[in-house]
Amino acid sequence: DTGVSQDPRHKITKRGQNVTFRCDPISEHNRLYWYRQTLGQGPEFLTYFQNEAQLEKSRLLSDRFSAERPKGSFSTLEIQRTEQGDSAMYLCASSLGFMDREYEQYFGPGTRLTVT
Amino acid sequence: SQQGEEDPQALSIQEGENATMNCSYKTSINNLQWYRQNSGRGLVHLILIRSNEREKHSGRLRVTLDTSKKSSSLLITASRAADTASYFCATAFAQFYFGTGTSLTVIP
Numbered sequence: 157d158t159g160v161s162q163d164p165r166h167k168i169t170k171r172g173q174n175v176t177f178r179c180d181p182i183s184e185h186n187r188l189y190w191y192r193q194t195l196g197q198g199p200e201f202l203t204y205f206q207n208e209a210q211l212e213k214s215r216l217l218s219d220r221f222s223a224e225r226p227k228g229s230f231s232t233l234e235i236q237r238t239e240q241g242d243s244a245m246y247l248c249a250s251s252l253g254f255m256d257r258e259y260e261q262y263f264g265p266g267t268r269l270t271v272t
Numbered sequence: 273s274q275q276g277e278e279d280p281q282a283l284s285i286q287e288g289e290n291a292t293m294n295c296s297y298k299t300s301i302n303n304l305q306w307y308r309q310n311s312g313r314g315l316v317h318l319i320l321i322r323s324n325e326r327e328k329h330s331g332r333l334r335v336t337l338d339t340s341k342k343s344s345s346l347l348i349t350a351s352r353a354a355d356t357a358s359y360f361c362a363t364a365f366a367q368f369y370f371g372t373g374t375s376l377t378v379i380p
Contacts, residue, residue, distance in 0.1 A: 189368065191368075191370075196373075198276075198362075198370035198372050198373050200370070201367050201368045201369060204368070212366060212367050247314075247315070249315075259302075259303055259305060259320055259364050260305070261315075261368075262317070263315040264314060265313075265314050
């Protein structure tokens with residue numbers, strides 16, 4: 157068990173460009189979550205998957221954001237036409253999908269996005 | 273948007289003292305969790321309390337939950353310098369909401 161990994165750790169992009177982040181969850185975890193965190197704030201929920209199915213998506217998530225988990229393992233989060241307001245830390249977490257353990261989330265180190 | 277709010281926003285105590293932080297939330301929940309985040313590091317799950325529980329202990333942590341008041345508290349006893357971190361409550365229902373966090377500083 158190597159924990160949740162995210163790639164890249166840092167991304168600097170120009171406004172208007174598309175970016176894609178990857179998350180590899182803990183191998184036996186079937187739930188995967190994406191959050192966004194800005195300085196001094198708590199994580200803001202974006203979306204989560206049970207296996208390959210996207211179960212919930214925040215109403216705050218604009219149509220520029222899309223997430224996939226095609227084989228129920230790793231996930232990607234894509235942001236199209238980035239804006240300066242997208243600058244944040246993007247966090248991925250995973251959890252087991254049964255009983256209380258489904259809520260015990262293990263977080264990755266995050267991808268810090270800077271949009272210039 | 274944040275579902276929960278922690279109080280106080282910042283807390284500074286001497287090593288060995290107890291630290292209490294509170295969380296209020298807005299909607300129905302299945303459970304409430306507390307997480308810790310060290311500066312520049314990832315979030316770590318500390319403890320989960322179900323909506324039908326009133327109190328739970330784990331080591332030096334004690335969590336209470338009052339669903340009628342939509343509030344929870346986290347007590348850290350005999351604090352250590354290593355407890356210095358931000359603490360967040362998180363609620364789970366259809367979606368997952370984290371609060372705004374309490375920044376705890378434990379002075380050696």
